[in-house]
Amino acid sequence: MxxxxxxxxxxxxxxxxNSHAxxxxxxxxxAGEMGFxxxxxxxxxxAEAMERAGSHLQKAREKLGCS
Known part of the structure; x- marks a missing residue:
């Protein structure tokens, strides 16, 4: 359980x-369109950092035996 x-x-x-990224x-x-x-x-x-974190979370999920 x-x-x-x-x-x-x-x-x-x-x-x-993924949503945050x-x-x-x-x-x-x-922001770019506004000139910032x-x-x-x-x-x-x-966004890149969130995607890297997501990759680690996915690896953890896979190690748990989930696909």
Missing amino acids: QSEKLKMKLEHWIEHN ATFKKQAVE RDIETELLLA
Whole structure:
């Protein structure tokens, strides 16, 4: 049962991170369109970091025996 709980948490975190990464990318485009290039860059870096975190969460999920 504990592994099922962990699986559910990992799935939630993966989805949550993906959502944040997508939001950061969208906001980066908007910031760039407004001329805030430095903010655009930071938001894109934040999105990349979320994607890297998501990759680690996915690996953890796979090690739990989920595909």
